[in-house]
Amino acid sequence: MVEEAVAAPSPRGSLRPGVILALVCGAQFMVTLDIAIVNVALPSIQADLGLKQADLQWVVITYGLMLGGLLLLGGRAGDLLGRRRVLLAGLGLFTAASLTAGLAESFVQLVLSRGAQGVGAALTAPAALAILAGTFPEGPARNKALGVFGGVGASAASVGVVISGALTAGPGWAWIFYINVPVGLGLVALMVKYIPADERIRRGKFDVGGAVTVTGGLLAVVYAINKSVDYGWTSTTTLGFLAAGLAVIVIFVVIEHRSSAPLMPPRMFRVPTLNAANLVAGLAFAAFFATIFQASLLMQQVLGYSALRTGVAYLSMAVTAVVVSAGPAPRLLVRLGAGWTLVIGQSSSAIGMLLLARVPADAAYWTDLFPGFVLVGVGVGLSVVAAQVAAFIGIDKNVSGLAGGMVETAREIGGALGTAIVASVAIATARQVQGTGMPGPTAFTEGFQRGSLVATGFNVAGALAALIVLRRAERSARARWEAS
Known part of the structure; x- marks a missing residue:
């Protein structure tokens, strides 16, 4: 039993909302970036640490599982122990774990460090969002701030693969972790100065x-x-x-x-729109993260790309996702609603995955990879924004934070499980093909193709869930609103 923390009251004039927004967005960008930043570095990590092909997925999914599994507990910890306290503790742990990950000389040390990073991120992300909501008054100011915060999170995973390529090709793969150390320390120092301290606490349970x-x-x-x-x-x-x-x-x-005081109150699972949003978010990120994992290995181990060239190759997906999430996605949401926007987004991703499932062992970037990357980018840009909006349809304001946290949890867990499933299918297929006497690049490519078909299935299931479940729930919510 602990007491619930309440932020110390501060005169509105002494606050610097713009600075606080920049700091919490910086924290969100860093922890979201690390979901994807390791992918391009995987071949270099494998060579330096002598890892097996099947070990590589753990470098990626351990972080996502710890983040997704502990995210709601991190949010509760912020409510009870104080948002600033938990934010600083989470960033401190994340920064320390980043240092040990960069120093890792074995598979075990690297995976344990990635797990610790995930725990730190699970404390950091919900506390940062809660501080933002408490800094800006309800209305246009908060909505604008939340839009900036969401945009930062949506772009970070895509930008991560580009940064990964540059750092791996430059100072080396360890720097995808080392870069977090000065950034994390700088954020902690500035947060201590600019974010108001937590004051008293009330009793509550974990x-x-x-x-x-x-x-x-x-x-x-x-x-x-x-x-x-x-x-x-x-x-x-x-x-x-x-x-x-x-x-x-x-x-x-x-x-x-x-x-x-349950982590996920059972009553939340009786909201059809939230269930559908969670399902689609999980399926969308299962396909997305699995594709980044697979494509990074394909480009470097089969096509002979350098780490830098691999990172640059992802610009088509990253830029498309950012542009779509900032421009067309909000307009489609207004005109068509979250359900149809998700149908369009997941359909775009599915078509992109089908194109990637046809790439040959001697694939050319512009004709074989680029079209699929762009379509996946469109799908991700639409789906990230629409799933978050769908989560709040028919949700009481008192539990809106929990609903948002559940969607984020679904995304991280879906991404980890999707990567594990797709990677296992791809590796098993590659081994089977290689056992028939086919050369390694051909076998690996067939594994990638089979994995891409599985990822396509995730997107198709996401589109159907949005069309069948979410659209019906939207119509019911609209009818209740018009009747009232």
């Missing part, structure tokens, strides 16, 4: 059991998916970890039903 079980269960399921490549789906190892993971997730559900 749902630590829920956070631990959902994260542990997901890790066990992902480990089972990973081991299916080596041992097969019917092996004792694979089935044992899969059963254990599912059992722990069932325990999580039981805890949530019995807890007086």
Whole structure:
């Protein structure tokens, strides 16, 4: 039992809202950037640390699973312990873990550091958003600030792969982590100066059991998916970890039903629009993060791209996603609603994935990769914004923060699970093809193609969920609003 923190009152004139907005956006950009920044560096990390192909996905998904699994607990910690305290603690842990990741000389040290980064990010992100909401009064000022904050988050993952290429090709892969150290320390110092201190606290509870079980269960399921490549789906190892993971997730559900302060209140799952938004967000990012993971390896290990060239190659996807999320996405939302915007976005991504599923082992960038990258960028730009808007349809203001946090959780967990599934399918296919005597580049390309088809399935499922579930929920919400 702890007490709930309340920010110390500060005269409005002593606050510097613009500075606070810049600081929390900087924190959000950094923790979101690290979801994708490792992808281009994976071949270099593999060569330096002597990793197996199946080990590479853990460098990516460990961060996403810890961030997604602990995000809601991080938000609760900010409510109870103080938003600034938790923000500073999260940034401090994230910065320290970035240093140990850069210094890593083994697979275990790197993965543990990535996990610690994820914990730090799970504390940082919700506290930053809460501080922003508390700094700007409700209305146009807050809406504008939230728009800037959301735009920063939406662009960070795409920009991450470009920065990764430049740093890996320059000072080396360790600098994708080292760069966080001076930035993190600078943000902490400025936040201590400009963000008002937390004052008194009130009593409240943590749902630590829920956070631990959902994260542990997901890790066990992902480990089972990973081991299916080596041992097969019917092996004792694979089935044992899969059963254990599912059992722990069932325990999580039981805890949530019995807890007086659940991490995910069961009543939230009775809101159709929120369920659909969570589902589509998870599927969209499952395909997106898996594609970045796969394409980074394809470009460097098959097509012979350097890390820098790989990063530059992603500019088409990154720029498209940023431009679409800032321009067409808001206009489509006004004219068509979140449901149809998500249908269009997921359909665009699905077409892009199908194009990528046809790339040959000697693919040319402009004819084979560029069209698919642009269409995926369009899909991501539309889907990120629309899923966030969909999450708030029919949601009471008192739980709007929780709804937003659940969508963010779905995105991170979906991205981690999608990467694990697609990577396992791709690796298994490549091994099977290589076993028939085909050369490595051809086998790897066929694995990429099969993985891209799986990612396409995620997008198709996302489009159907938006069309069938979300559109119906939108119509019901509109009818209730007109009746009132």
